Amino acid sequence: MIHEISIHDLGVIQSATLSLTPGFTAITGETGAGKTMVVSALGLLLGDRADSGVVRHSAERAQVSGRWTITDPAVVARVTELGGVLDDHELVVTRAVSSEGRSKVVVGGAPTPVGALSDIGDHLVAIHGQSEQLRLRSQTAQRESLDRFAGDSVRTPLSEYQTIFRRWIDSIARRDSMTKDASERIREAEELRAAVAAIDAVAPVAGEDVALKAKAERLSNSEELRRAAQEAHEALSADDAEFDAVSLVESARRALERVTNHDSAIETLLTRISEASIVVREAAQSVSAYAAGLELDGGDLEQVHERTAEITALVRAYGPTLDDVLALWSTASDRLFDLDRSDDVLEELSATIAADEESLDALATRISAARDDAAQRLSGAVTTELHALSMPTAEFVVRVAPQSGTDFFAHGRDAVEMLMRPHPGGDPKPVTKTASGGELSRVMLAIEVVIASTDTVPTLVFDEVDAGVGGASAIEIGRRLAILAKSAQVIVVTHLPQVAAFATNHLRIIKDTSGAITESTITRLDGDERVEEMARLLSGTPDSDNARAHAAEMLNSANQWRGENG
Structure with a gap:
């Protein structure tokens, strides 16, 4: 898990430190205070692209650092390979971005290429945000999400399939080139x-x-x-x-x-x-x-x-x-x-192509079966989430069908599409065409929550995935994130008090506009401070007695629910 993120001169944040704990951390703040900068800082530590635009106005560079506890042997091995050192399982990653857009990365005390961060980050953090929801509108992303949910049952045969597929494509290209250009080969010889x-x-x-x-x-x-x-x-x-x-x-x-x-x-x-x-x-x-x-x-x-x-x-x-x-x-x-031996080569290529096609067919069949099984499980799990999110008649369907065209594609031979039936008896249609704006947010969130529950990474980050949701649905979102937090560290950027109420650690981004340049700081909230922030989220002002009473009641209800649900 990640224990701390330090931010210097990133966006509107001059200097701030986030102290993170196991369980559910909520990050709230006013619009423009820099909540997104927290996710951006984490993204930089995970290898996201950066340019000079992230550097705070008038600063020479932005710098972020993260402190993790590492237990994954694969991460330890990769850090060691890069020349880094862990101190009692603790890893410190630092990245600086200059005002010219140049990056400098240090992992475990060793200078490291930026590209290596994603190798490490993929094992440490999974970020689920609105960009991920938008990405899920494409069938390619839908297939990738299903494969991620399926886990090793698809990942293992797909890896073998893709290795053979690349060889198969190369062999066909060589064979076609040799047979098509026979006269040219004679002239060349x-x-x-x-x-x-x-x-x-x-x-x-x-x-x-x-x-x-x-x-x-x-x-x-x-x-x-x-x-x-x-x-x-x-x-x-x-x-x-x-x-x-x-x-x-x-x-x-x-x-x-x-x-x-x-x-x-x-x-x-x-x-x-x-x-x-x-x-x-x-x-x-x-x-x-x-x-x-x-x-x-x-x-x-x-x-x-x-x-x-x-x-x-x-x-x-x-x-x-x-x-x-x-x-x-x-x-x-x-x-x-x-x-001179082109005839022999053609014969060898034909034999290789035939053998590879046989292997691809067997692996594609295995992948399709695994996807079918995962599609049924994902459909049921997301449907259950939708019912809890105030869509009681909705049914989510993941359809896996043979893809038209050639026999084999780089990902197998399946077309994957995520559909929804809003009411019983209707035909399922693509989720992007069936759901309204608020419903689409809930559908995408349900998919994210279900898929996140299968992630093996120790930290899950949700960046305002609750947009367009409120009321009872927002409470259910908070509960589901709290359930996820039992098995992983969960960090949520939210504007909903119903979601923030279920957090065990609450951080607020505070915006200061008194100077010539807007600045933001980060504060951990407890007791009355947390009640005030919840009241602000509810009514826009922390001073309303009614809002404060409602906020206190909301926090008590969330605490009671956590106590009853372990």
Whole structure:
């Protein structure tokens, strides 16, 4: 469960801390006070998208943090994988959004990508709001809601089905491409064979063009190089010269040896001259070897030019570089292998497609059966909720039928539609076309409450899902949320005193318009403060004696009901 949410510079809230408890927490406040910001803050911690618009006016950034107790091994493993640390099962998540819209996330003390928040949040909190009610108007969302209610009976085979479905789609696309483009494949194979044959005929190797250029330069100037080498060798070590470098260094050595007894520093000089003698002799040998190499090279410049021309032609045809030519040879050879065995590939693809279709058929049948069973259970449960919400003759029906068109879809082969029969004997019609505004809110709320009761997450958040409801229906909503709170932490943003009365923890968002910028704070209500807030919700003013008496009576009735219903 979540113990605390801290908010700084988010919307109209400059700084506030929500202390949350197990059970049922109600959040109330005036219009524009920032009740929605509480849900927005929680959404940011769960990975919702954010932009600079959430940052309070004149602030550099908005920051929210949440403190959870974590017992789910999957969450612990994911946090550890991200480098985060839990302190005695306690996890702190912080997210900051700059005025430029950039986000920074820290999970358990470790910087974390924003995308990882949803991986964690899906196990911690489920938010049910008006946006979810609007989303349930689409058949896709209705199917997803049924699947969520069904749980593992649909989730497990659907996961396996979708893996096979993706492979099946890819296999069909490959098969169709291969069969449709047979003439194109023949033309492609001919072009690739010509390219591979042309490259094989020359058989270039990597870097050969650079080596040939260097060799051509050397052969073109071999006489000049040879003369320079001979001249250098004679200067270093001529056979009949007295003034070559070797002879001069040797003369220097002998001159110093004659006076070595007169100064010990001479030894150091002799050592350096000996080193110089070695260097000069080695240089002379290297120059001699270079000159000999020029004599032995024997390279025919004409042959080098011919080889260069062959490689240049390849580069012009398949380049722009020799590396590109060699890369083309490799990819063309691989592609030819595939093209040459296309008949075998087609046969393998057909076998894979047939096997996958058999598996998809079995899994789709299993998924449909699970959906049918879940649809009956969901229909009965929502109908029961509707009766309690002052719609005693309404009947909710979830219809599961084969989807028209191709045999398989990404979600199976079922079309799911949520219908309602307002009165006995009538035909069920889509809920969005059958219910009035207030009734639609109750229908959607009933669906949300039933589905929420199957959620395995420890915290459920309801954001003004009671809009358009009042009176006895509102009392029943409060009771149902209180029942949910027995098995999960329930947080409800509401404007209805009948709902707030059933909360065991009541927080109020207080708006302050005295300054240039509207600010809001959050206060926990007990005793008279709670009675005053309930009176305000009832009559618009906390000072009315009648409203206060009614509020106190409402709280007493809710407390009595909780006591009687455990």
